[in-house]
Amino acid sequence: MTFSAARTAAILAALPLSAAAQAPELGPCGYFEAVEPNDTFSIIAQRCEVPVEQVLDANSTRDPRDLDIGSVVIIVERPDIQVSTSPRARSEEDLAAARTAAAERFTALRGVYAIEGGSCEGVEETWSLAPEQIRAQTDICDISDFGPVQGRIDVNVVCRSDQAARTFTFESAAPGILTLSAPQQSETLTRCRGVATAEE
Numbered sequence: 001m002t003f004s005a006a007r008t009a010a011i012l013a014a015l016p017l018s019a020a021a022q023a024p025e026l027g028p029c030g031y032f033e034a035v036e037p038n039d040t041f042s043i044i045a046q047r048c049e050v051p052v053e054q055v056l057d058a059n060s061t062r063d064p065r066d067l068d069i070g071s072v073v074i075i076v077e078r079p080d081i082q083v084s085t086s087p088r089a090r091s092e093e094d095l096a097a098a099r100t101a102a103a104e105r106f107t108a109l110r111g112v113y114a115i116e117g118g119s120c121e122g123v124e125e126t127w128s129l130a131p132e133q134i135r136a137q138t139d140i141c142d143i144s145d146f147g148p149v150q151g152r153i154d155v156n157v158v159c160r161s162d163q164a165a166r167t168f169t170f171e172s173a174a175p176g177i178l179t180l181s182a183p184q185q186s187e188t189l190t191r192c193r194g195v196a197t198a199e200e
Contacts (some may be wrong), residue, residue, distance in 0.1 A: 024058070024076045025050045030104030031076045032097045035067045048075050072097045102146035106153050107131045109170065113178060113189035120192035127180070127189055133157075134168065136182075141166070 029048035041064050045052035056064070058074040067073070072094050109129050115137075118125030128135035133142050139161045147154025152171040159166060169181040176191040 024054050026076050028105075028108060029075050030101055031074070031078050032101035033073050033075055034098055034101060035069050035071050035073055037069055039067055039069075040064065041067075041073070044073055044075075050075060070098075072101070099146045102153050102155075103131070106146065106155060106170070109153075109172075109178065112192040114192055116188040116190070126192065127187075136168075141168075 027049035029044075029050075033044055033048055035044070041055045041059065042052050045055045048055075055073065055075060058077050062073075074097075106129070110131065111129060112120065113127045113129065114120045115125050115127070120126060123135075124137055126135075127137065131143075133140055134155065134157060135141075136159065139159050141157035141159040143155055143157050144165070145156040147156065147167065152169050155168045155170065157166055157168060158164070166183055171179045171181075173179045173188070178189040178191075180187040180189055
């Protein structure tokens with residue numbers, strides 16, 4: 001029994017795509033993720049909620065036994081960002097990719113947070129996180145850059161009150177809870193539900 005070309009094409013079109021042919025998944029990590037202590041491609045895939053085969057394919061030139069802490073692992077390839085796949089290289093492209101990953105992870109934290117023991121209704125007791133700025137209690141700090149991700153998010157800011165440059169470091173302690181480290185300051189922040197940021 002033979003099929004015409006049109007019949008064959010129709011049959012192939014009806015078949016489900018294989019996992020390899022499907023579009024890559026974009027999980028909570030975004031396009032890139034930094035290697036943390038004891039990481040493997042499998043652990044990174046679990047953390048980023050994507051198939052491990054996807055991570056292996058995107059990093060096919062890397063030795064999975066040699067992942068340097070802080071180096072960038074590609075989760076979903078982006079043609080507009082070229083990332084060095086050398087496990088020893090820390091090029092400008094790697095750093096740019098790490099900053100992009102940090103920015104994406106920070107954006108996912110967008111919202112208003114109350115300091116430990118504080119109220120979600122008081123400006124003096126809340127931090128408002130938005131992609132372009134952080135309202136640090138009564139001060140507004142404009143974001144100038146993001147530091148490479150290493151299990152935390154480093155956000156470089158310039159605060160309007162004194163035009164001083166600072167780095168705020170956020171770490172996710174648990175869902176909805178952040179630990180904040182800043183110069184001469186450490187806070188536990190809890191997400192306020194249903195409270196809009198200053199930009200919203």
